[in-house]
Amino acid sequence: DAGVTQSPTHLIKTRGQQVTLRCSPKSGHDTVSWYQQALGQGPQFIFQYYEEEERQRGNFPDRFSGHQFPNYSSELNVNALLLGDSALYLCASSLNRGLSPLHFGNGTRLTVT
Amino acid sequence: AQTVTQSQPEMSVQEAETVTLSCTYDTSESDYYLFWYKQPPSRQMILVIRQEAYKQQNATENRFSVNFQKAAKSFSLKISDSQLGDAAMYFCAYGWNYGGATNKLIFGTGTLLAVQP
Numbered sequence A: 001d002a003g004v005t006q007s008p009t010h011l012i013k014t015r016g017q018q019v020t021l022r023c024s025p026k027s028g029h030d031t032v033s034w035y036q037q038a039l040g041q042g043p044q045f046i047f048q049y050y051e052e053e054e055r056q057r058g059n060f061p062d063r064f065s066g067h068q069f070p071n072y073s074s075e076l077n078v079n080a081l082l083l084g085d086s087a088l089y090l091c092a093s094s095l096n097r098g099l100s101p102l103h104f105g106n107g108t109r110l111t112v113t
Numbered sequence B: 001a002q003t004v005t006q007s008q009p010e011m012s013v014q015e016a017e018t019v020t021l022s023c024t025y026d027t028s029e030s031d032y033y034l035f036w037y038k039q040p041p042s043r044q045m046i047l048v049i050r051q052e053a054y055k056q057q058n059a060t061e062n063r064f065s066v067n068f069q070k071a072a073k074s075f076s077l078k079i080s081d082s083q084l085g086d087a088a089m090y091f092c093a094y095g096w097n098y099g100g101a102t103n104k105l106i107f108g109t110g111t112l113l114a115v116q117p
Helices: none
Strands: A005-007 A010-013 A019-024 A031-037 A044-050 A053-057 A064-068 A074-078 A087-094 A108-112 B003-005 B010-014 B019-021 B024-026 B033-039 B046-052 B064-069 B074-079 B088-098 B101-107 B111-116
Touching (some): A031 A074, B010 B019, B019 B111, B033 B064, B046 B064, B074 B088
Parallel strands (some): A010 A108, B010 B111
Antiparallel strands (some): A005 A019, A031 A087, A044 A053, B019 B074, B033 B088, B088 B101
16 A cells, blocks of 8 residues: 655755646545645645645745645645745645544655755 | 644653653644654654544553643653664644644654664
8 A cells, every 4th residue: 555655756946946746645545735844844834635626725925836636646836946945845645534644755855056 | 823842852862761752832722633743864754643632541652652731731752662763853743623624733843862772
């Protein structure tokens, strides 16, 4: 049973560019959340997708957008990259049922130069 | 606003000994959940233990147990018989259902646990 998979593992981009990160949820899960983890910090909630719609957003600018596909996989897009966007981006999947446990992927390490 | 505070940036424990990691939180909600996650160098966040706020009994999972003090808004993690594989960053997290989003978590800044052989 595959867990949450994220791609790519590492990514280096230049300031001003755009990036797309991908996530496949754990089998059977229908909800995907994205978190940003800056170096030395705890993860911060970016947004959550369920039934292909953004359900809740954290305190992140509109440069951060996402999408969920019918097979529940998800993408995180970041436009006009800033140096401060350098971080580990974690995807977590869960069931849309109460507080079902979050299952995290190994993350994508994004470096903006 | 909900906040989670971990005041111990680093902790160290001898193998086979016991260590306690501290966490405090702030919330005006009455129905919420608390979690401890472990993040080894592999970067994957692994759920260690969870506690429902409405339950008075402290959660336990094998060598891991919590001391949940709801009135004091304190949620500490005790690791007994520490093993080398316990070395990792540990995050305390607060979760609740908000604005339709399930499992929206607020994380603390983490405690880096070293286990000495």
